[in-house]
Amino acid sequence: MRIVLMGPPGAGKGTQAIKVAEKLQVPHISTGEIFRANLADGTPLGLEAKRYMEAGEYVPDEVTNSMVASRLAESDAAGGFILDGYPRTVAQVGELDTILAGLGTPLDKVVEITANTDEVVARLLNRAQEQGRADDTEEVIRRRMDVYAEQTEPLVRVYSERGLLLKVDGMGSMDEVTARLLTALGA
Ligand code: ADP
Secondary structure, three states: OEEEEEOOOOOOHHHHHHHHHHHHOOOEEEHHHHHHHHHHHOOHHHHHHHHHHHHOOOOOHHHHHHHHHHHHOOHHHOOOEEEEOOOOOHHHHHHHHHHHHHHOOOOOEEEEEEOOHHHHHHHHHHHHHHHOOOOOOHHHHHHHHHHHHHHHOHHHHHHHHOOOEEEEEOOOOHHHHHHHHHHHOOO
């Protein structure tokens, strides 16, 4: 299965994507994680992404798109994938369409994990204390929520019109949400 997982920052996409990927035996591809790994390794890609991530802004499409295109072309993604954090803009939707058309493998489902804003801000502040991610300060969190609402929320409608969208309630325990996701996906 080829799945895109969407949802606001703090909705639990990363955590859930790992579980669903394990269950479906497909790779979990997270653009945020790839950026963070590059940042930690001090690669040119990481250096480029750093200032955007630290401000809660999206990394420019030309950087992100080519990174995703090469990752999806790797052999482990041939049998399916969970894409977490991409696409995030309408332009990226078009790019993903092109990449997948080139590979001859269209998307099967897009899952939106829905969440209450106050709850996700609280979760992110808590994670900031525990893990100290550079983009988890309160000001940056607010910016990330706004950027999500402006740039990513419109994708819900795009995928809904294509008949690909599933909505899953992200509130509740981690296991409850995983169970809902697997049910929604028929897995
Ligand atoms: P979040 O907790 O906001 O879902 P992610 O770990 O998915 O965070 O992403 C962290 C940061 O990496 C984003 O705020 C953004 O700067 C960058 N990023 C991740 N995916 C994309 C993308 N598809 N396009 C542009 N920037 C991205």
